Amino acid sequence: MGRRGHGEGALFYEEDRDRWVALLELPPDGSGRRRRRKVTGRTKTEARRKLRQLQRRLEDGLPTGDGSMTLGDFLERWLADVLPARSQVQAKSTVTNYRWAVGHAIRGLGRRRLGELTPENVEALLRHLADQGMARNSVMRVRSVLVMALKHAQRPDIVARNVAELSEMPTSARDPRSGRSLTPEQARQLLDVAAHDRLVGLITVGLMLGLRPGELCGLRWEDVDLDAGVLSVNQSRKRTTDNNGREALVLGAPKTRKSRRALVLPRPVVEALRQHERRQRDERQNAGERWQDLDLVFPTSVGTPMSPSNLRRDLARITVAAGLGRWSPNELRHSAASLLSASGVPLEQIADVLGHTDTRMLLKHYRHPISRTIDAAAAPMERLFGEQGGER
Template structure:
């Protein structure tokens, strides 16, 4: 325990988490602030004090930095974003936004300032993806400021999006996809591979499924994504909300997948019976679809290795769970499934995201549309 002056709170170091913890009284409430260093803890505590002093009405001379501190401490926790996403937004604000435009007055922030920020981040060698996210986080914060009447316009939204090289990535052909499913037959991860490839779920979404999320009695059978398996900063797995609001979705299941899942459930029930009491450990009440032989949640890293091994054994080389998700989308596009339906199935935040990621796969469909119009009007 580190002694501090009156009113400065009590500071301690958590050796297990390797983080400092400071408990301070702010605005009559006891608050806990954590950080990797004492300086980080002190900075966050000071930000909380400043926010408390601001009260309900933020002053007109508010800087971008002070507003973002307010947004991080008071607004982000009230959103439906997952904890990991909120932490990522905070990191983006502190590392990339505040150091460059933090001193600008909030009400005077202009699109030119945002372009300057993006230009300087690019000069630092940061990737287009990082620039896009920095702009997105700033835009989200300014959207709240605009709604609260603190700014008259969202300067970030008035700036053109960052151009990013289209990384088309690999996708399995229909023949390769069937080969992979054949190679997975009889493997302990057979059902998981079927789910990843036929439904396009994110790995964490698949690993977070409970049997109550699958309705075998409906016609057709349905699966609802409600949670995702994630890892905290201590490498411990836990269940949390999916990536975005649209990630919570219901998907119709192909008949062959239903058969595989039913067989998987029977095998799991036999394992559970053989193990006896204590099956599942701390996940015992979750009734997870995909588990180890003792009922605990699968380790995401081991899943990567096993899926890659199955693909290698099939003679396809290494393929990751995320590439199976991309393959699911490409197979649906090849079958002429509308992009909006694919977007909803994948749980994208908008159809624009789907178009940006998979637009290069639509050339054949566009050619077919042109041929169809030729036949209708001039055939």
């Protein structure tokens, strides 16, 4: 007897399992390998019914994969096997963000079978997260990760459609707080008040060069050449989770390849860093054996990486003392971008300074060649702040 054609099936009884088995011949995969789909039933009638359902799906061009797998099982496999192979999510912090989003999806929908999942199910999850007070951007992140994962399920022929992509964002999701930035006058006021604080160096670098908070806290002295007036971003402090789900601070590669950059330092930054270096020598001496030498420019008073919460708290303390209210480390970065823009620096050069990839299309079509080090921030910040920076 010849091999069965595509769409043909076979029905037989497996005595050791006490089950009826139906086999369906599927078209070969991309490499020409034979594919078959197996279903079982307690009775011959049940197995035949399942075989006919598969045949109808094949005739209609619908997936014949295992839609009985739960969303939770699929997402766990996707995290373990598929996500690590994606080059754009190699950074530990990025993987941690994906795990965070998948965790919310599994808690809300993990027991549902993939083949039965609907856009309404996804919308109910998103609405629940929004009603619990999750910010709109975070709800969107959960939806985006689900869309990405279910696109992979479409390729192995497991689901017919991407229900997450068909879902709508809930109207109850609260909008994120609109961005804000310091004016030149407010920035000068902040630097004046911070002049004798141990964070003045960090504030000066964040405000004038727009480093991310993690980049500030991961910056090493070996990446700062004060004589040449150049700072290189080669490391970042990140939050991750260990195998037991506990949060930990780690030092690793910056967020993206574009984040690695060398910046020419405005004179106020050079002076602030020289004074900070002297202050840090005193802190190191006072700490004695408690000091951990990680070569960090902006560590804690004992040399360890500064936690995000402590940095937010200490910066807010200084901005409140300056009469500006509470400001976050990320808003120093936003302020740097706004101050550069107000000084006439082109958007593509601001993106270079900040290590952004958001304007890739703009940069691809309109960017002119630049030197190895990026000096777009130096002259404007010197005009705005002169020799200001550090103790005076």
